Amino acid sequence: MEEMGNATKSVHIADPGKQARSQSGIPIVPVFDGYRALAIAGVVLLHMSILSGVVATSDSGILAQIVWGTVGHAVDILFVISGFVVFLPTVARKGRSGTLSSYAIRRAARILPAYWMVLLISYLLILLTTVSPDVDTPPLRDLGLHFVGLQVPALTFLSDITPGLGVNPPLWTLSAEIIFYVVLPFIAATYFRHPLAGLVVAAFITLAWNWSFENLNLVDSWVDLGISNLEIFRQSLISTLQFPSWAFSFGLGMTGAWAYVKWRVIAETEAGKSTMRWVLAFALTGFAFFAYLAGGFAGSAEVALVAQYSRFSPEISIGYSGFLALSMVAIALGPTRFRWPFANRPMRWLGDISYGIYLSHMLFTFYFASYFSLPDDGSLWAFLICTLAIVPLSVLYGYTSARFLEQPLRRWARKFGRRQHN
Numbered sequence: 187m188e189e190m191g192n193a194t195k196s197v198h199i200a201d202p203g204k205q206a207r208s209q210s211g212i213p214i215v216p217v218f219d220g221y222r223a224l225a226i227a228g229v230v231l232l233h234m235s236i237l238s239g240v241v242a243t244s245d246s247g248i249l250a251q252i253v254w255g256t257v258g259h260a261v262d263i264l265f266v267i268s269g270f271v272v273f274l275p276t277v278a279r280k281g282r283s284g285t286l287s288s289y290a291i292r293r294a295a296r297i298l299p300a301y302w303m304v305l306l307i308s309y310l311l312i313l314l315t316t317v318s319p320d321v322d323t324p325p326l327r328d329l330g331l332h333f334v335g336l337q338v339p340a341l342t343f344l345s346d347i348t349p350g351l352g353v354n355p356p357l358w359t360l361s362a363e364i365i366f367y368v369v370l371p372f373i374a375a376t377y378f379r380h381p382l383a384g385l386v387v388a389a390f391i392t393l394a395w396n397w398s399f400e401n402l403n404l405v406d407s408w409v410d411l412g413i414s415n416l417e418i419f420r421q422s423l424i425s426t427l428q429f430p431s432w433a434f435s436f437g438l439g440m441t442g443a444w445a446y447v448k449w450r451v452i453a454e455t456e457a458g459k460s461t462m463r464w465v466l467a468f469a470l471t472g473f474a475f476f477a478y479l480a481g482g483f484a485g486s487a488e489v490a491l492v493a494q495y496s497r498f499s500p501e502i503s504i505g506y507s508g509f510l511a512l513s514m515v516a517i518a519l520g521p522t523r524f525r526w527p528f529a530n531r532p533m534r535w536l537g538d539i540s541y542g543i544y545l546s547h548m549l550f551t552f553y554f555a556s557y558f559s560l561p562d563d564g565s566l567w568a569f570l571i572c573t574l575a576i577v578p579l580s581v582l583y584g585y586t587s588a589r590f591l592e593q594p595l596r597r598w599a600r601k602f603g604r605r606q607h608n
Contacts, residue, residue, distance in 0.1 A: 201538050202596040212278045213447065217518045218267055219537030220528025225264050226540040228257030229356065230547045230577060237551055238572040239564035254492045255481025259506060261359055261493075265432050266511045268363060269439020270446075272370060273377070277447045281378040286371055293367045295599030297541075300587050301360055304545040305332055308354050311553065324351045332357065335364035341424045349427070354549045358427050365429040366436050381444040388437025391430050393500050399425035400498045426497040434504060438511035445515055453519040466516040466524065472509035480506050542587030547580040 232253065235241045241250050272293070276283045283289060312323055328347055331337045338361035341347050349358035377384040398405055402418045405411070413421070425431060452458045480496040496502050517524045527533070554560060554575050561568035 202593055202600055212275050213450070215270075215274070215446065215518050216529035216534055217514075217525050218271060218528075220530070220533035221263055221514060221537075222267050223533050223536035223540050224528070225260045225267070226544045227536070228260030228263075229544060230580065231573070232257040232260065233356075233548060233551055234569060234572045234576065237555060237560065237562065237576075238568035239562040240566075240569050251478070251481035253481070254483065254496075255477035255479075258493050259477075259480055259496070259510075262432075262435050262507055262510060263514070264359065265362065265366075265435035266439040266442070266507070266514060268366060269436040270443045270514075271439070272367070273374065273440040274443040274447070276374045276378055277443045281375050283371055283374045289371055291599045291602060292596070295596045296592075297360070297363060297367070299595050300541055300545060300592050301335075301357070302333065303587070303591060304354065304357070304549065305329070305351070308351050308549055311549070312351060312353060315553075322352075324348075335361050337361055338424070338427050339365075339429075341427070342421070345420065350548070353552045354545075356544065356548050361427075362429045362432050377440055378444065381441045385434075385437045385441040388433045389504060392432070392434035392503060395425065395428070395430035395433075396498060396500055396503055422498070423494050426494040431497060431503075435507045435511070438507055442511050442515040446518060449519060458519075459521050462516055462520040462524075466513065466520055469509050469512040469516050472505065473513050476502060476506040476509055539581070539584040539588040541592065542584030543580045544584075545587070546583040547576060550576050550579050550583075 232241075235253055235257075241253055309324070309329060328337070328351065331340045331347065332351065337347055337349055338358050341349070349355050351357075373384070399422045402413065402421055403415075406413045406418065449458070453462055479499075479502050480493075483492050483495045496506075517528065551572075558575070560572050560575060
C-alpha cells in the first residue's frame with residue numbers, strides 16, 4: 187500500500203519501532219496509529235463525560251447509549267491494536283520472531299519506563315498530599331505488584347488492592363498488556379501456522395472465562411467453594427479486568443495481522459477494493475448493532491460498571507470485538523479515502539504521544555476534581571470545562587513523555603538488543 191512504500195519519505199516517523207520496521211521491510215500500517223489515537227481520545231472523553239455528569243444525568247437515554255456503546259469500550263480497540271502491531275513482524279517474517287532477549291528488551295522499553303514514571307508520580311503525590319480521606323498511602327506490597335504489572339491478577343486474592351494506587355484506575359490495562367507480551371513469544375510460531383484455529387481458542391478462553399464468573403454462584407454450588415454472595419459479586423467484576431477476558435481481542439489483532447499480510451496485495455486490485463467496500467459495510471453494520479447492545483446497559487448498571495456488565499454477555503463480548511476488529515482491518519486494506527481519516531499526519535502524531543496521555547489523564551482528573559470545584563451538572567458547559575482543564579495537560583505530558591523518555595529509551599533498547607544478538 188502506498189503509505190507503507192513511502193512511509194519514510196511522506197511521513198516523518200518519530201517512533202523508533204516504525205523506523206526499525208521500515209528499514210527491515212516489515213509493513214507499517216499507518217491507520218493503526220490513528221486507531222490508537224482515537225481509542226485513547228475515546229477513553230479520555232469517556233472519563234470527562236463521567237466527571238462532568240453528562241453520562242450520569244442521561245440515564246438510559248440515547249446519549250448514554252451512544253457513549254457507552256462506543257468510547258465506553260475503547261479499551262477493546264487498544265487490545266486489538268496490541269495484538270496486531272506486536273504480532274505483525276512475526277507474520278511478515280513468515281513465523282520467525284527473532285531472539286527472545288531482543289524481543290523482551292524492546293517490549294520492556296516500549297511499555298515499562300513510562301508506566302513506572304507515572305506510578306512513581308502517583309505514589310509521590312499520595313505521600314505529599316491529602317486530597318481524599320478515601321486514599322491511604324498504599325503499602326510497598328501494592329507498589330511492588332503494580333511495578334511488575336500483577337495488580338489485577340492479585341485482586342483475585344487480595345481485596346484491598348486498588349488499581350492505579352487509588353488515584354489512577356486506568357492503569358489496570360497494563361496488567362493485561364504485560365501478560366500478553368509475556369505469553370506471545372511462546373505461542374507466536376504456532377499461532378502463525380494456525381491463525382484461525384488460534385482465534386477460535388482465544389474466543390473459547392474469553393467465553394469460558396466470562397461464563398464461569400457470570401455464573402460463579404453455580405460453579406460454587408458444584409465444587410462447594412464456600413464463597414459469599416458479596417465475594418461472588420466482587421470476583422465477577424474483577425474477572426472483566428483480567429487477561430483471559432480480553433484474550434479474544436488480542437487474538438483478533440493477531441489474526442488480523444495475518445489477514446492483512448495475506449490479502450494486502452489483492453486488496454490493491456479493483457476487485458479487491460470492491461470486496462473491501464462490501465466487507466467494511468458488513469463489518470460496520472455488525473459493529474453498530476453490537477455497539478447498540480453494549481450501550482443498552484447504560485440504564486441498568488452503575489455508571490462506573492456499565493462496561494463490565496456488558497462483558498458478562500458472551501454474545502456482546504464476542505460480537506462487539508469481532509466486528510470491531512473486522513472493521514479495523516477492512517479499513518486498513520480499503521481504498522485510500524477509507525484510510526485517510528486515521529492515517530493523516532496529525533492523527534499519527536497524536537498516536538505517537540498517546541501512551542503518555544492515557545497514563546496521565548486520570549491522575550490529572552483525580553487531583554483537579556479534588557482541589558477544584560469542576561462543574562458536574564451534566565451540561566455541555568460542564569463537559570467543556572472539564573475537558574479544557576484536563577486534556578491540554580494530558581497532551582503536554584504525553585508529548586513530554588514520548589519525546590524525552592519513551593523514544594530515547596526505545597532507541598537505546600533497539601541498539602542494545604542488536605548488540606546482544608551479535
